[in-house]
Structures are given as C-alpha cells and as structure tokens.
Amino acid sequence: MMSTQAAHPALLIPGPIEFDDAVLQSMSHFSESHVGPGFVATFGETLSMLRQLFQTTDPASQPFILSGSGTLGWDLVSANLIEPGEDALVLSTGYFGDSFADCLTTYGAKPTKLEGPIGGRPQFPEIEKALSEKKYKLVTVTHVDTSTGVVSDLKGLVQAVKKVSPETLVIADGVCSVACEEIAFDDWGLDGVITASQKAIGCPAGLSISMFSGRAMETFKNRKSPPASYFASMKNWTPIMQNYEAKKPSYFATPSPQLVHALNTALKQILARPLSERFQKHKEVSDKIKKAITDLGLKIVATKPEDQSHAMTAIYLPEGVQIADVLPKLGSKGVIFAGGLHKAIATKYIRFGHMGVSVTDPNRNDVDKALDALKTSLAECGYTKA
C-alpha cells in the first residue's frame, strides 16, 4: 500500500477520518459478481457483524447496507417509517437536525422542531411536554451533531418517550456517533439508528448503514401508502438484506463489493476488541483534547461537559483569529481540521474530529500532533492566552 497510503496530512475532520491500511487495501479487492458465493458470504457476514456493533441480539432487528451516504438514511426513515400528513418531532442540536426535518418534509411528513440553544440541546421537560401535546409517529434525534459536537442522551430520551408516548418510534442519526459513542440498541429500546461508513466505523465514504427494530419494521409493514422512495424503499431492500444475511444471492440494485469488503475489514477490526474498551478509549482521548483546548483558553461550542461528544470537538476561535488563517497554518503542519458548518456561527469556529484509528491505534501520533499544531498555529496568528 506504499503508493496510496504514503505520506499525507492527518485528516482530523469529523469525517471522513483516517483509514487503516488493511481497510484501504480491501477497497482494491478484485472484481467479483454481486451475486456470486464469495461476495454473498462477505456481505452476509458484514450484515451480521452490524448486529454486534449496534448491540442487538433481537432477531427481528433489521440491518441495511446501501450504496449512498449518511443522508440516504434520512430518506430511508422519512419514506418508509412515517406517512404523508403524520407528525414527527425533530430534536435539533445543529445543522443535521434541521436537514433531517427538510428530508421528512420532502416525503410529506410534518416535522415539529425542538431546538436547543447553540451548543446545547432540547431538555427532557420540553420534549415530554411536546410529546404529550400531539401524537407523534416518530421522534428523531441527532446523537452527535457534526456541526456542533453536541451529544444527545439517547438512553434518557427513549425512557422519556416511553413514559409519555410509548407508541412513538425513536430514531437516532448516529452518523457521527456509531462506533465511538456507546449505543445499546436493544437495552435502550431504540427503533432505528442510521449512520455512514466514513466516520468512527473507519471505512471510506459511500455506504449508508442502518439498524431498525422489529417494531420499526412492523410499522413499515403496516403502512397504508406505498414507500415514498424507490431507491430508499424498505420494500425493495428488506428481502435483499435478509437473503444476503442468509447467504443467498439476491438482486434489487447492484451493491459495491469493494466498499462492502472494506466495511467487513473495518468491522472485524472493531469487533476484535470489546466495544466497551473502544468507547472508553474515545472518551479518554476526547477528555484529554477538551482539557488541552480549555487550557489553551479556548471555548468549546458544546457548552456543558455532559453535552460534549467524544467523537469531535467544535472549538470557537479566539477573537481576531480567522478560519482562513488558522486552517492553512494547521495544514502546513500536516493536520487537517474542518471549518464551521452551523449557519449562525460558521465563521467563528473550527472542528476537530477524533475518531477511529487516530484514537485507537497506538502507532499513530495524530492527536498529539494536532494539539501541538493547533497551539503553534494560534500563536502564529498572534493569539496568546489571556
């Protein structure tokens, strides 16, 4: 892999992340038939491994792996689990909650948005109040909003929903959380988690990955109207996923054998160690990063410690320091951070992703290098801690 993985800057944006060599090597697997026994076995095994990753042993849970991106997961939810005219409660902690609401609207659902303050999240009393005032088919929540780094309390949310409106499905956008923040799908009683390949799972972008509960699948089966999407139709894909997992060839649309091989490799690496150890490691490294950033005198966008994700850190720039100055300075030191994304504060902050091999691989020095580069770059921009 020398030529492709050769010296390159450390990609520390909140996805795509740095990928392991073996995962990238799987991307160049020789061409296989999408319905041949070799690939069918690989795809089936990959679907089964998702059950372990999401910590679900309920056989009624249904995994999906589709060519697409994290965004396609919103279509999967909006076109299959809710019908035109039905209400959805959208808990928004940034850009991605707002966009999920747009997607629901596209397919005819009626989203009601509950927004936290910038850097915060809607609180349980207001969520419970909203749920008691109207009948919601589903609640959506962004587990970690990639625009703000705010993490939501999924376990507490499901408990709140079950208390006030037990029929309401709870759907989490786990694009920036799956494989770095704990998700106990069965124990917590989640109905759906959608995610993508290129963040903490550590496989190149190009796959929409999701898990739905037996209850969510029943809700789909009981629809009065047909699914509102063709490419993202659970009617078209459910038998395909079930057949592949049973190691039987099946066809609706051609999957990407190379991406599925890479996902297979990434999941095997993740599942080779206890998940609890992985979550703990992400927490430790995140805590260290947050302390270093606070020690530098910088403010974190996610205000309260309990709202701060372990996947990434959104950092306000000091007064007078511009994104257009600091990102190139970081780049010249071999570190790539992302600019702001939340519309209201986009020019005022930068984002540091700390997921996957950059956190778990002891042979990498990505995080320390990034913290050093940040300190030096800010100094070069004229910043000194007050």
Next chain:
Amino acid sequence: MMSTQAAHPALLIPGPIEFDDAVLQSMSHFSESHVGPGFVATFGETLSMLRQLFQTTDPASQPFILSGSGTLGWDLVSANLIEPGEDALVLSTGYFGDSFADCLTTYGAKPTKLEGPIGGRPQFPEIEKALSEKKYKLVTVTHVDTSTGVVSDLKGLVQAVKKVSPETLVIADGVCSVACEEIAFDDWGLDGVITASQKAIGCPAGLSISMFSGRAMETFKNRKSPPASYFASMKNWTPIMQNYEAKKPSYFATPSPQLVHALNTALKQILARPLSERFQKHKEVSDKIKKAITDLGLKIVATKPEDQSHAMTAIYLPEGVQIADVLPKLGSKGVIFAGGLHKAIATKYIRFGHMGVSVTDPNRNDVDKALDALKTSLAECGYTKA
C-alpha cells in the same frame, strides 16, 4: 496490487466487469477531506471528463456523480423531471424497462409501457402512434437492457420523438451502454442519460453517473411541485456539482473520495484514446462473440442483428442443458457468466458481458478463454451441435 488483484476468475457478467489495476489502486487512495482542494480538483476534473465521455460541449448540460447505483438514476429522473400525475412513455426491452416504470410510479408519474417481444424492441410506428395519442412529459428507453442484451436505436428514437412530440424529453438508461455503445448526447439531441460506474466505464460499483441537457434542467427548474426525493433531489445536488466542477468546495452529502478517484482514473484511461476506436473495438469483439455462439449452434436472445448490443450477449441454453450445470462448469475453467434475469425466460439462458478491459486490453485473454470454456462446458453437459 499483487495481493488484491491476484489470480481470480475472469468476471464476464454484464457488470460489475473486470477492472484495471490502476483503477483498483485508486480505490485505496489515502483519506482526503471531501471539501479539501485536492479532492475538489479531482472531483471537478471527473465531472468535466464526463462531458467528453457523453460527447456534449453544450455548457448547459449538467453532469451528476452521486454515491448510489444505476438504480438511483431512475429516482433522479422520476423525482425531478416529471411531476405527480404527468405521463411517461416507457419503452421496455426487458427487466430494466419494467423497473424504471415502477420507479416512475413511486413518485406519482403515470407510466405507459410499450414492450417489444422478448428479444426485440418496440418499433417506431407504434412509438409515434403512442406519442401522437397522448401528451407525454418524457419518454424513457433502456439503451441496452442487461436482462436481454437488446440495444435500442437512441438516435432514431430522438428523431421520431422530435417529429411527433418535440416537447417530450428523451431519457436513456445507459447503465449497460455508456462507454461501449456510441452516445452522441448533443448531436442526437438527448435530454438525459443515466448510468453506473461498474459496467463499461470500468470503475467499481457505488456511483450513479448521469448527464442531463439544458432543456431537462429547465424542465426541472420550472417544476410546480418540489422534488419528490431528498437524497436524489436535483435542487440539493445541482449547485454542489456546479461548485465542484468550478473547483469550489461545496457540501450537501459526503461523496466517496475513493470511488471518485477510481472513476477519475477510469475516465482518463478511456479518454486517452478516441472514443470511436473504443466503440469500434467493442463492436468487433461483440461480432466475433456472436459469430462463435451462432457457430456453436446456439440462439441469441436478441433476435435481430440490429437489436443485438455490443456490451453483452444473452444466450439461450440448448435443450436439456441446465444453468445450474453450465455455470459451475464455466467457473471451474475460470470464467464467470451470469444466469438469466428476464422473468419470462430466466431459467433458459445465460448472459456473457464483454465490456471494458476484457475487450480493450490486448494483454488480456478473457474473451477467447470464455468462448473456449463455453464450448467445453457445453460439451461436458452432453451438448453437441445438431
């Protein structure tokens, strides 16, 4: 690339096809930001190369590259270029025409299907008659139907439509034709061609690739209703594609840098030689294959020579020879063909794809090996030419 591309059977199904080593190597490109200057330049160049591949110089033409599959192209057409209640004329030459009609129905359009006999295609007089009887927003045609190997006459079709119903958009499903059958987008007056990466373009599966005319884009802009899909919305994607092509970063949903790198490599290989030479080579090899198959006493599903595509050959098995016998015998000789897909004749035929490097790379012996393996395998099944 030794480890990944090592000895493996020749994949001669009608997609995914065999991939060139350099293309597969691009799949394992190190991780890049989807909005960083390196990847933005690669994506922009790739979009521009699509204009050459489709032979369009009209700046109003709009290319799209989305994570997905060929099927997603149907959603792109059905959710953006036609509105609920409007009529579409679907010319069907097999499985894929039927499925395009299902996709149109999902988004509220009203497809009217014109089907050819199995192995044939609807004729111009009946197409013109249909167009004169009702106002159709668009006509769809499968350029090469992967289930039958029937090729349609795109140039003649556009002429017929322009004569009878000039406002009607002509949309071709080029999944099994782009980069092996000629498509002169501007000269012929096409309004849309949708395709995928894993067939004659020669890049692993995972991308929906398409080109729409200025007229199609105007039709989209003049919609009365909003786009009926979120992930496949031209409203969401058009500015992103235009920004990338202008080498400006832009974000709606995360693209797959690795797949786009591989597509970039594949397109550079294709465009390094005149396209006419590439089409001619596919024709020559296809003619040779069809002659060999006829010489063996076998029947081709596409009945008339002018209906036979140069991308693939669907071959009826001789009386008494079973798919379940012949495919494993081919496999043991290092050749993978596909089984039947057209529901009415699925158990009676096999499919031989002859696209891309298996046809154009003089260092490969895939086609001759396949013809030898077919002859020997049929003999082992007890078949002798009558």
